[in-house]
Amino acid sequence: MLKQRIITGVILAPLVIAGFVLLNQQWFAVMIGLIVTLAAWEWARLAGTQSQPGRVLYALVMALLVAGLYFDTSPPPILLGIAAVWWLLATFLILRYPLGQKLRTGYLPYLYGLLILLPAWYGLTWLRMQPGGLWLLLAVVVTVWAADIGAYFAGKNFGRNKLLPRVSPGKTIEGLLGGVVVTQLLAVAAMLYLGWSLPSILGGMLGILVIVVFSVVGDLTESLFKREQGLKDSSNLLPGHGGIMDRIDSLTAAIPLFALGWYLFGGQLG
Template sequence: MLKQRIITALILAPLALCGFFLLEGGYFALFIGVVVALGAWEWARLAGFESASIRVGYAVVVAVLLFLLYLLPGLAPWLLVAALLWWLTATWLVLTYPESSDHWSSVLCKLVIGLLILLPAWQGLILLKLAPSGNGLILAVMVLVWGADIGAYFSGKAFGKRKLAPKVSPGKSWEGLYGGLVACLLITAAVGIGRGWSVPEIIFALLCAAIVVLVSVVGDLTESMFKRKAGVKDSSNLLPGHGGVLDRIDSLTAAIPVFALLLWAAKDWGFM
């Protein structure tokens, strides 16, 4: 298993880095669109479909919607707001699982939820890429999510006692969450000091970093909740040793649209 993980990582990491940071415009949108479409193919399975044709059909529908969003950029704000409302709802669903599953157990509901997870993530990345220092912003949200994961892993391993969401993901603890949060706040403070931000700017950045980290945890737990309901361990076996695409991007699907919204807020409130 470890050998598979290493080989897969060595192949995918350069491809992902090139796709995220070297591609521009329509090529970037297409690259991210392919990743999202693969995620949609996996989500159809979590929604209850085992038929290959139906899963491919759902992926095609998502791809068509992405193309329409690319042609209609004016829809971006509404899509990001819809994502924010969804992740607030998802927080409640995770905290009240399994009772909450009564509210989203229908196939249609799960397919719609898939759209609320996948489409805004694509849209958020497109907006970040178009912004000044777009690659830096994309790297920033990734570092926040990865920093949270690493901090949570070591903190949870060393101090984890109280389960965060035992009915959804028994391995996660409150101590791990605190460790991930502290790691990201330290990273953010270090960047702010290094770049010469003012005290109000650093405080705002710390608040935004905390929000992004917390919502990334909800993204992770949300996919775990749907996998648990579907009775599967991984979203697919597309990535040997790593599970599926959704298993690798679940935290980012939540963090990216919220990060993009916070950037808009920062501009409106004079922090950028």
């Protein structure tokens, strides 16, 4: 398993990094659209569809919606604002689990998949188009990765109190705090290096805290639906890593909220 994990990471990581750096905006949107489409194929299974035709149909619907959004001229806050509302609802779902069964049955999980993946695609492509877009993408990705690493080591060494054991038994409050501390330190160091003013630094710290907390919500939301379906991984598309959703679950929440925050407050920071 470890060997498969390393091989997959060695192959995929350079490809993704090259795509972020070398592709122009159009092809970048296509690359992220393909990733989101594959993630939609996985999400259909988490929503309860076991048949391949049903999962492929859901993925095709996602691809068509992504294509439609690419040519949409609506201002960013519309979809990103909807995403913010969804992630508040997702927080309610995981805090109340296993209660709230009616909110997890029927066609609702398929709607949730759209609310998870479409804003993530839109947020990434929108950030890529902004001045300094590559640095913005790097900021949100590094924030989520640093939160994961901090949470892992803090949870492993100090974890005593379970965060939400009915949803994800492995996560601890100490792990969450470890992720928060690591990302706050990194953020402050970066903002000091960039010469930000004190009010901007305080605003940036608050923004990073929100992003980290909701990245955990994104992770826990996928865990909830995997638990509902009795699944360990979203798929086996990535040998040694599980599925695409298993790798991007935290980012699906962090990206649209980061993009919305940058749209609303980015011009005031610095």
